[in-house]
Amino acid sequence: MSKEEYRIVKGQVMVPYELALGRTWSEFYDYLKEEKIMGKKCGKCSRVLVPPRSFCPRCFEDMDEWVEVSQEGVVETWVYVNMPFFAQEIKIPFISAQIRLDGSDTGFIHQVAGIDLSDFDSVRETVKLGGRVKAVWSKEKKGNILDIAYFEPVK
Amino acid sequence: MGKAVAIIGTGQTKHGRRSDVCYPDLVKEAVSAALMDAGITLKDxxxxxxxxxxxxxxxxxSTHFYFAEAMGAVGKPVMKVETCGSTGQSIGHCGFFWVASGMADIVLVVGSEKMSEGDGQATMTTVFDPFFQRTFAAGAPGVFTMQSMEWMYRFKIPEEKGREAAAMISVSNHDNAMDNPYAHIRTRVTMDDVKNARVITYPVRLLDVCPASDGACAVVFASERTAKKICKKPAWIKGLGFRGEEFFYGESDKAIWMSATEAAKEAYQQAGIRNPMKQLDVAELYNPFTYQEMIFYECFGFCPRGEAPDYVLKGAFKKGGQLPCCPSGGTLCTNPIGATGLIRLAEAALQVTGKAGARQVEGAKLALSHAMGGVDQFNAVTILGSKL
Incomplete structure (x- = not known):
């Protein structure tokens, strides 16, 4: 038997999960239903974090103050994804972007859409590093991150 | 730094698609090679x-159960350590800690991956948090491209210049891999090949990206007394640094990249390195993506921020350049992830002991090895020297 003839066995592991969001993240998604993007502000360093956290990752202090941030922001970086990946939720091509929402101190990861994504050259003319984008809401709110459908470039 | 520790043996498998062996046998192949290189047996x-x-x-x-026999671990204490891409360096650090503490005399460190058997990008995507960012994750290419775009924008690097330098890095790594009998991808490529390759995540193209490899590496760590007794040419550990940063992508600055910068700084301090470009003879960086390799040059103090493309275009990091980087062909040509950081360490050890064959940087005495892991979250550096 040659090396090429050694056998391969197909396998799969499927495991269901039930993941607890906890208080802070449950409340964040409740606010999204009201079409509000809320961050948490650290009483010590004054940074506003979106996604919010129950404690400041740098100061290790509990964060109790909710602050509404803007639904508009600046594209800090982005990537045009045109490769299919296993279990990808969004159809390709799509754009992942890091967006600094006005009034927050962290980059927020979401997608930029609402434009023709089929032709990369035209995408480059529309989506710019440092360009401004604005949230577009899903009509039906499911309590997940796609309650914000996407961010679209501000004309 | 604890007691002095040396590397007295290394072993690698032939990397690539290894459907000729089951996973434990792949591990055994690297372990046997390392034991033979060190001139010891399992009982040592x-x-x-x-x-x-x-x-x-x-x-x-929990593959340390699966590989117990292949690693010769029956009847011995066993540790498993995972830090994603930086795993290979993390386990090297653990080998060092164990011997430097005086609690062990000889420790065997093993890293492995058999990526042809699963889905690397699906696995990587599970490293993202499940509630906020995973939805938009596009495996490793997505995040490393975002980082590279941020870096080029921050330092106003023109797109064409970044493209040219990244293509040059791809060509030189592929050239180097031709000298490495263990490398996965051993094909020469031209600048045009790289620039016209299929787009993965713009501006990153297929030849800017590492392969998914099967492979294993094993390294033997020993105390000063034992190393001097049984090894003609040990590679001494001169310094090591590890830093992590916040989990959520977007929360820390990836164009400056604190974890890479500080990990190197800590290792340099221990090794007495003030001018890395002058003092280091060779560097084995963890470079799964060409653009990202340039960010490492800057974090490690090889050149000023924003100037890596200029240095690359001048040939500073090529074979025969001021500081040859990845003479093995690097991660760009071979990436069995759990083994990759340890391969960097093993290659650095081969360099400072003059055992690197066709890829030897002549007279190398001081070498940097490195790995990066997670969603740009962890960085680890180990400096090896030919002298204690």
């Missing part, structure tokens, strides 16, 4: 450290 080993990617990679949980 006091403890074993293993590292791999998360269990989703090959669908077997």
């Amino acid at each position: 080993i006091d403890g074993v450290v293993l590292g791999t990617m998360p269990s989703m990679m090959e669908g077997v949980s």
